Amino acid sequence: MRMTTSARNQIAEAISNPRRMATVERVVVIVAVGIFILLIPEFTTSRHLFLATVTGTTAIAVYGLAVIFGQAGILSLAHAGLWAIGAYTGAIFFREFGWSYWAVLPLGIIFSSIAAAMLAYPALRIRGHFFLIATFGFGELVRIVLENGGGFESGRRLGLIVQGGMPDFFGIGLQSANSIYYVTVAYLAIAIVTVYLIRRSGFGATMRAVRENEDLSESIGIHIARTKILAFTMSGAFTGAAGVHYAFLLKHIEPSLFGAQDGIELALMVLLGGAVPLLGPLLGASVVLFVPELPFADNPNFVQIAYGLALILLILLLPRGLVSGLKALYIEARDLLMRTFRSVREPPQTPTSEHT
């Protein structure tokens, strides 16, 4: 009897304490999403499992974009190009020089980061949509270079084949689809935690300050150029890792996977899910990549048209993304529920005490 009273008090206190409530809710959501992700191999076909693995890999690149867009407020259409740099670094060094997966992974991260840092230089001089145009140009340039350039004959339009590169992760016979999926999930978890840590760090605050007001943050001693370059470098690390993993996962990469159109698609994912919420990029990537699998979506043209319309409607109606929209909806519903719950439990005799 006593136990139940104290338990009830605790629940009442938790409900009345919004901060603790928010923490509880967040933990519940993350645990639920985590369990769902881990259980995916139990109930999907092999085709969908592969798609889920691709989604996880893509989401890592989208998290890279979310770092600069969500924190520093800079949107880029060049991230498919950076992704390509990671993928081609992995593929070329694996094929031509016989490097292992573990050796090319850091190399891809480094190359992609360097390219991203170079991409940051225009961002120092040009802002807003001018920078977007420049990144669009960069993305197309990367594709043209991949199609024309390089001494790697098969690396041209036909693409590169990366056969049998997936290593045995930690000695657990990991050639099966399930194990590759779990490794990808582990990468994704690392990426999400990294984004979380970046956001919590002082540098995250610095980026947000630059996003909100460049002149003001410069006046209090924030080095704008260094902040932006560092933000891009970090972002490039994500795309580099995603690229290398992508190349080994797909076993065949070609320039048309990484054009400006794909840069737009990455931007769509980040806008769709929302760049600021922690699970936004993952939701965005999942929606964009899984919508074509829906039963009514047998005409690829309609799927593309639906994407485009979704993007337009989102920008016009829900500019902060799906996750924020869902959250607002949930909070609305919860508050409504709590209000009715409270008014039933304690009839409103004293309206003033209701706020305490």
Next chain:
Amino acid sequence: MEIFLQQVINGLSIGAVIALMALGVTLIFGLTGLVMFAHGELLVIGGFLAWFVTIQLSSSFWLGMVFAIVAVGLIGLALERGVFRFTFDSPINGFIVSLGLIIVLQHLLVELSPAGASIVDIPAPIGKVFDLGGARIPGTRVLVVGATLAVVAVMLWVIYRSSHGRALRASAIDRDTAALMGIPVRRYIMVVFLVGSLLAGLGGALMIGLFPIDPFIGGRFVIKAFAVALAGGLGNPLGAILAAFGLGLAEAMGTQYFQPEWSESYAFIVMIIILLVRPRGLLTGLQGPAAR
């Protein structure tokens, strides 16, 4: 020498298509600050409508051209009314919306076009071939360059010499003050969308007279249009037109005398360099209402 002359005409005719695009792009930007990337799709739709009318309905290229101009103009007007007017407060949202529109228009075109996603072509509208100092110059290219120059001349006259042009330029410099002076800025924005789209329709019809097109080449042309609009100073119509013909010539010469597979990348390289060195364009342009 003959080859050189031929490449000059080739370059000018490509430059003409780019100039028609760039004029619309730079006018829309000047007035609204919107970077309208879906303009390339309007060009392609113009080309496909011209093809459809010329091949499927009648056999007259001229009818196809008129149809393309009118229809694309109306599409542009509808887009302004239905979509873009809600984004004028935040041009970056307008830009993202235009990216979404690219996807929508492209695939709608593939879905609705009788040819699907494949390449379409029409016979040369003017069969005659002129002989100029040994160089063989197809009549179609003369038509493209001539028509473009005529349209551009009219446009420039309207923009720089008429009272409407003065009102337009005033609105581009300062939208609010212009509105206070009694200029119906919103109506001018509508008209600029309409005119820009009419020009894109014309460009599309002329383009399919020049070479076969597929539904996915719009992006390539819009990026070129923006490159030259930037080079000429965004919001500066004369600069954009000069830069467009310059780029057309550079591409034609590059294809002939350098490595043809890289000629596609010139526009991007030029654009990125200009953005880096002179972010507001080579000639004096406008920053656009939002950037102020």
